[in-house]
Amino acid sequence: MSPRACVDVRIAMKCTCLAATLLLTPGAKLAANPTPLEPMGGTPAINTLPDAPPDTTAGSAQLVGHNEADPVQTVSSKWSAIDILGTLVEPGTRRKLHWNAGQSFSGNTINTPVFVVRGAKPGPTLCLTAAVHGDELNGVEITRRILSYVQENRLSGTVVGIPIVNLLGFSRGSRYLPDRRDLNRYFPGHPTGSSASRIANVFFENVIRKCDRLVDFHTGSFKRTNLPQLRADLTNPAVRKFTGRFGATAVLHKFGGHGTLRRAATDAGIPAVAFELGEPSTLQLDHVEFGVKAIIALLGKLGMVNRFSLWSEPQPIYYRSRWLRAHRGGILTSTMRVGVRVNEGDVLGVVTNPLNNEYAEILSEFDGRILGRALNQFVLPGFAVFHIGIESRDIDENVDSFATESMEPYYGSDGDDIDEPLEGQEDSAERLVDEELH
Secondary structure: OOHHHHHOHHHHOOOOOHHHHHHHOOOOEOOOOOOOOOOOOOOOOOOEOOOOOOOHHHOOOOOOOOEOOEOOOOOOOOOOOEEEOOEEEOOOEEEEEEEEEEEOOOOOEEEEEEEEEEOOEEEEEEEEEOOOOOOOOHHHHHHHHHHHHOOOOOOEEEEEEEOOOOHHHHOOOOOOOOOOOOHHHOOOOOOOOOHHHHHHHHHHHHOHHHOOEEEEEEOEOOOEEEEEEEEEOOOOHHHHHHHOOOOOOEEEEOOOOOOOHHHHHHHOOOOEEEEEEEOOOOOOHHHHHHHHHHHHHHHHHOOOOOOOOOOOOOOOEEEEEEEEEOOOOEEEEEOOOOOOEEOOOOEEEEEEOOOOOOEEEEEOOOOEEEEEEEOOOEEOOOOEEEEEEEEEOOOOOOHHHHOOOOOOOOOEOOOOOOOOOOOOOOOHHHHHHHHHHO
């Protein structure tokens, strides 16, 4: 299969070779992109995957896009190699590594690519993870573009990128692992637990613990879409400071469900956020471009790159949010898109009975902004259809007061506060047993 044959994501998702095509083929390209990403240093815009990483054992380092206006940094004598997955990655180099995600049903080892870009000068170690749920594509492309953007010769710090964490689910176009477990309910995992717990443990101990900041990309789940937004525990001062570095990206306070990657990282002392953008099973370039812009802003604010992204609009903060639910079954038709500000009494959509044409309007019950919504589909009574955020201008305002609020489910893939069993969650009792045993 040629790289260009992978443009049709829906078809490619059924092919187990997609991950290798996206991640391992130098020069592979995505569909036509109206705003291709410009690499550091002001060189011609590129929209290709990173070249195969150099062999640092031979002392080589790749120079990309040199520009006299942005001189290449010399390697700092106070900056040493990082040891990750048993490999030393020297300053001013990049490597493609693999972490062993266990075995398939046939007994074959699942080696998942991990890209490490070690800058020439000291700085933070930022980890970017995507496709913890295998049907969520936007974060895969954001991570790929950022790895193409950063240049080891001009980077201060380290970027660790894992475009596809759940390779087993991704190759099947599925949110879940082959045993129908949700990997994002098992972190930090245990070496002798269930299959999901073992995979989570190997990844967490050998990759995540090597980082000091984490951005975990997700999309809406179960036929829902989300406005680009950060999910973060704003009661944690380090996390709260971290969220303020993503430009004008919206922030919603959520503790993070037990077993989620960001909750486990935060509990381990690693400031972490879940970055929700769009819907599953679809590659949405507008969301990808927003995510890239936000991460470049983050890199600038962390002092990792010599570029700053200016956002004219303020960063909205939501301490509370509520879901509106359908009160009758039928065909859901939304009349409002995500991001729109609404007032109490506004009509957000209708649910129509397909047999007699009777319909019921869905009215907003309060003022706020639509952070997420269900896609148009058939729904049952009680189905969560619109997620409304209640905005505050001050991120430090009444931190304690919102710590116990907003306990409604939000149906983002990060997995906070889900109040009803999800498909693939039938193993929750077994997971509790695992935790008690270990």
